[in-house]
Amino acid sequence: MAVTGQGTEPVVDPLERAVAAAQQTEPAGWSVLADDVMRRARALRRHEQPVLADLRPDGSRTVVSTRVLTDLLRVGLTEEASYTPDDLTFVVEGERLVSVGVSLVAAFGVDLVRTADEVRARVLRELDELVPLSKASGQQVAVDVTVVDVVDGDPRRV
Amino acid sequence: MAVGSETPDDDSWGLQDATDDALVRRAKLRDEAAFRVIVDRHGPGMYRYAVRLMRGSTHDGAEVTQEALISAWKSLPTFEGRSSLRTWLFRMVHRRAADLQRHRRPVPIDDQLLSRVVRPANDNPLQDVLDGELLEALQAALDELPWLQRSCWLLKEVEGLSYAEIGEALAIPVGSVRGHLHRGRRVLAERMARWR
Numbered sequence: 001m002a003v004t005g006q007g008t009e010p011v012v013d014p015l016e017r018a019v020a021a022a023q024q025t026e027p028a029g030w031s032v033l034a035d036d037v038m039r040r041a042r043a044l045r046r047h048e049q050p051v052l053a054d055l056r057p058d059g060s061r062t063v064v065s066t067r068v069l070t071d072l073l074r075v076g077l078t079e080e081a082s083y084t085p086d087d088l089t090f091v092v093e094g095e096r097l098v099s100v101g102v103s104l105v106a107a108f109g110v111d112l113v114r115t116a117d118e119v120r121a122r123v124l125r126e127l128d129e130l131v132p133l134s135k136a137s138g139q140q141v142a143v144d145v146t147v148v149d150v151v152d153g154d155p156r157r158v
Numbered sequence: 159m160a161v162g163s164e165t166p167d168d169d170s171w172g173l174q175d176a177t178d179d180a181l182v183r184r185a186k187l188r189d190e191a192a193f194r195v196i197v198d199r200h201g202p203g204m205y206r207y208a209v210r211l212m213r214g215s216t217h218d219g220a221e222v223t224q225e226a227l228i229s230a231w232k233s234l235p236t237f238e239g240r241s242s243l244r245t246w247l248f249r250m251v252h253r254r255a256a257d258l259q260r261h262r263r264p265v266p267i268d269d270q271l272l273s274r275v276v277r278p279a280n281d282n283p284l285q286d287v288l289d290g291e292l293l294e295a296l297q298a299a300l301d302e303l304p305w306l307q308r309s310c311w312l313l314k315e316v317e318g319l320s321y322a323e324i325g326e327a328l329a330i331p332v333g334s335v336r337g338h339l340h341r342g343r344r345v346l347a348e349r350m351a352r353w354r
Contacts, residue, residue: 013354014292014295014350014351014353014354015296015346015347015350017289017292018289018292018293018295018296018350018353019296019315019316021289021290021292021293021296022206022210022293022296022315022316023316025206025293026202026206027205027206027209027216027219027220028216029216029220030201030202030205033201033205033220033223033224034194034197034198034201036224037197037201037224037227037228037231038190038193038194038197040224040228041190041193041227041228041231042190044228044231044232046188046232046235067188070187070188071188074184074187074188074189078184084180084183084184085183085187086183086186087186087187087235088187105183155180155183156176156180156184157172157175157176157177157180158176158177158179158180
């Protein structure tokens with residue numbers, strides 16, 4: 001903070017002192033506001049599509065939302081330090097999952113083709129559990145992997 | 159950094175230390191824990207800016223900040239990173255504040271004026287009182303400034319954005335930022351001079 005004046009008592013510029021005080025100010029109620037934001041965010045629904053996960057002989061159906069697929073694949077694809085998902089997209093036709101698109105950020109220096117293969121295998125393993133009907137019906141879900149960026153370090157952090 | 163009660167404990171990847179880019183990647187994919195870190199990291203500055211911009215009203219500042227953060231959560235999947243996350247968030251706040259300003263008649267807010275918690279910078283109660291009075295004087299002076307002068311001054315002097323970042327946040331040219339800032343500084347210096 002700049003100090004001006006030439007007397008024995010230093011005179012601090014009032015505007016600069018006010019700025020310094022303003023920078024230290026935290027308006028009342030922030031923590032409540034932050035919790036409200038998170039509550040509202042959680043309640044929001046983004047665009048999602050139903051995927052038929054299981055169909056029983058009696059006609060009973062189990063449907064999984066692409067929202068659930070996004071959540072679980074995101075978690076599954078952030079276990080390795082060499083890559084992290086940047087985007088996940090789904091092509092669904094008549095409740096059947098046709099393909100999954102994975103945009104990937106990889107760590108600098110990793111073998112990108114091998115990494116894409118790992119990701120593809122991982123996604124298919126997850127889908128076998130999440131939407132077993134796809135496998136049972138013999139219709140392979142395509143997994144398209146696009147490496148959109150490489151970063152120096154663990155892409156989950158940088 | 160404040161950590162909300164809803165942040166998971168199993169932060170095995172050092173979420174709190176993750177860069178904004180890494181947090182955005184995860185929040186785009188609906189990772190609420192990552193979004194919570196964004197909220198805690200940038201929200202207090204957004205809220206402080208909104209309150210000052212909205213004439214010291216914590217009510218309006220809270221509304222503006224909340225709407226801006228919800229809008230950010232919705233829009234993150236399309237965030238392309240052309241500006242920094244911080245600048246983008248301040249842009250959201252500014253837009254919401256402008257919307258509220260347009261659609262609401264001014265109301266007396268004396269009882270809300272500068273409702274605040276000042277972090278204890280020192281153990282000097284007298285200094286805290288003086289700072290409180292200074293802040294009230296500053297808010298009164300800020301309220302006299304035209305909207306963009308007030309915005310530019312707050313973003314530069316209190317929030318520490320660069321000229322280019324302010325230009326992006328307010329969607330105005332950098333030259334205009336310099337002009338608004340120059341005029342705002344001059345008026346505020348005049349108004350605050352009596353505190354010497």
